Amino acid sequence: MSDVLSQLLEALGPDVVSTGDAIPARYRHDWSGLAPVLPLALLRPRNTEEVSKALAICNATGTPVTPQGGLTGISGGAHPDAAAVSLSLDRMNRIEGVDPEMATLTVEAGVILQAAQAAAAEAGLMLGYDLGARGSCTVGGTIATNAGGNQVIRYGMAREHILGLEVVLADGTVVNAMNRMIKNNAGLDTKQLFIGSEGLLGVVTRAVLRLQPRPPFTATAFCGCPDLPAGLRLLTAARKALGPALTSFEVMWPSFYHFMSDGTHQRRILAEEHGIYVIVEASAFTETAAREMLETCLGAAMEEGDVADAVLAASGKDERALWAVRESVAEYPNLMGPINAFDIGIPLERMAEAVAALESGLKAKFPDAITLSYGHIGDSNLHLVVNVPSAGRQQPDKEIKGFVYGMTRDLAGTISAEHGLGLIKRAYLGYSRSPEEIALMHQVKAALDPNNILNPTKAFA
Template sequence: MDRTGIQQDSAQVEAVKDLAEVLGQKGIFTQESDRERYASDQSGLSGAMPLAVLRPASTEEVSRVLAICSRHRIGVVPQGGRTGLSGGACSPQGTVVLSTERMSGIIEIDHEAMTLTAWAGTPLEAVQEAARAAGLDYPVDIGARGTATIGGTIATNAGGIRVLQHGMTRPNVLGLEAVLADGSVVSRLGKTVKDNSGFDLKQLFIGSEGTLGVVTRAVLQLRRQVRHSALALFALPDHAAALACLAAGRQRFGSRIRAFEGMWPDYWDFVCHETSLATAPITGRHGFYLLVEVEAGASQPEEELEAFFAELFEQDLVEDGVLAKSLTEAQALWSVREAVGEVDEDFGPHINFDIGVSPSALGHFCDAADAVLATLPEAAGALKVGHLGDGNVHLLVAHDGSAAAEERIEAAIYGLLRNWQGTVTAEHGVGRIKARWLGHSRTPEELALMRGLKGQMDPLGILNPSALFLESED
């Protein structure tokens, strides 16, 4: 019996014995003190104590352990850095965790093809640094870069701050290797840019949150390194002005816009004034704040951003602005946006919505959400910050911590979303937290097709059970 009071049944004991034989001492944690920290991710959801933590060191070991888990019908939760925000890496009762932490490292950088091949457990930041050392860049970038892994970012199709210029993870993966539930290995680690030989199977695994296979290796498409860019923070009258700035920015800079991040006044006031999470780089009260980063073109990007600001000011689209003149100043501007990762303690219990709608509808959706929240006594304040150019808002709604309040607020916001043809998750993934709301953004036909694919690829349902789909619907 472990500390959770759950008696492991004889099949589970037998399975762990078989797994230990394949993985050896270094490859498996069976002590409670070791297993405990693998139960949950950063979502706030509590996982159950895993039966064991599997730490395979190769694709072959992943294959062998999945075959054993299939034979014993033991659920397997794939885990990377456990930075997920949707509970996808939390272990349900009676499952084992498969951590990729020992499958870490860069395998190859191909300068001509501009690719980097890495093991799934490699931290995103290590990949970014290796690409930069080679004079190139891997453009997927998120706040959790130091801990999130390549496998995790692939499994969640991570977005982040560079989506406007280079897309989410999907277009940045050229090749993939994954192990299916029965242990068979599907490997396509080529560097082919153009490939029309049937279904693009790697796309099935990207964004599948560990429910269709365990990603073991990937070939990533690197980009040319941006050596010079400029960053400015604009204060605007409202969200409509921000949209007009986005259209004007696209006309002027085209694909040289690297970031276009929006902060609503509720968020700004909270991180800059109500707490000391960030220092306000602009004084006065404004209706919206934009962080705009532009890559250098023919002339100096700082001068271009200044000219852009002057043009917008002339049209009453911006009220104030500050241009970063050094790396330190740029970091200070980014720190206001990135403070969202630190609000947890000061903001108290809250729901972290990750809503996506058409970029042109985002402002109206947020106004409608504020109006709905104002009618709910359970909602104790909201903060809005997000990727304006991608139509993605992180809406944080505070409440008293009760399940009833959470239920009411979620039902109201996701109910509203139904009318906007949006998504319940633009980038964090469905995981376990949003599985029950998936029907608010996917049709019954889409869900049936997804379940059909899951049934085909993992007929026993051992891969990440209860993630993405509600268990009763598996």
């Protein structure tokens, strides 16, 4: 047994440290689709002190460490590495408490997002971000990737909901930055360093989250617009008319909407075909406000010709029906087999051009390509899903990625709106960040992790 493993075993015991066949299959991969890997060892510490001991040993022996949350990442940031020790936070899943006056929630990093949301709801409040992976992802993972989800246009990314953190540095130092106050400008706000750092700068062990009141009333409309510019005028109008009641603004191009509604055998909501489809969701604190504000806003947009047709949900059941096609993305494997899925950002003034160029460019390269476009357009966030049926199981991943990320670079977009870089997007970092920004990332990494043990093959390392 290697020196590092015997040190870890001695310090933490066999209950925390496992190796080889004793490492369950679920710890050998994440949701990125990368092939399973057996790590050097799996550590499942029960508390901050054990995380600290583990990192101190790894740092002293120069052993790489892969911090892990719920393993739901799709960029491979938490994917195991054969040369690294995996450090899973999944046992540190204690909800420490809600403070209703301060509107805060304190948790260990391994708490499942849905459990944190439930704790907030029990106190009559809510956590302002939510993702599809809520039942499996951990709060720590959402912090490490600065996750966002569907309502970022209203509530912002995870960063805006984090008041305090406890972090263990590469050398085992425990940094207590468990601030609970909204305003605290006593020196540098060091916790910001770790948000979105993909486990390269430290391991988040605890967090203080800011909670929100939940608007009890929602209204949802499904609109057909002549084209994206009309949809963007609707966005600008909806922002001004609805203010913080505008909680979602989702755009689907016909490529996505027609393919997915046909594929999942769902009746299309509107009788005619349109240039783009938009779901607008309003959430408010009075029963009439959400619906009346949305109706007024849509009425004005119809008069302007920016909305050609629209359906307003009359009930909660209706609302789910309007979202059904948008939320059918779990059907991709059944409908297409292997895909390349992109979560990129494009400045809005180039979004129409981007979608046209991406879809036509991919079809020029791969004539039978299926390209589906949709996204959180209020956040400049575009989803693109690509499958080349004739390529079967061997999709031309590299060519597809190179083309899409290259186009993203040329349009001054970001290769990662969400999900970070991990293993899969790390080669493209220079497409979205300036050399000086990347140099800064390296300076900070070198300062905080001089032995380069934390996720040294991932993201901006």
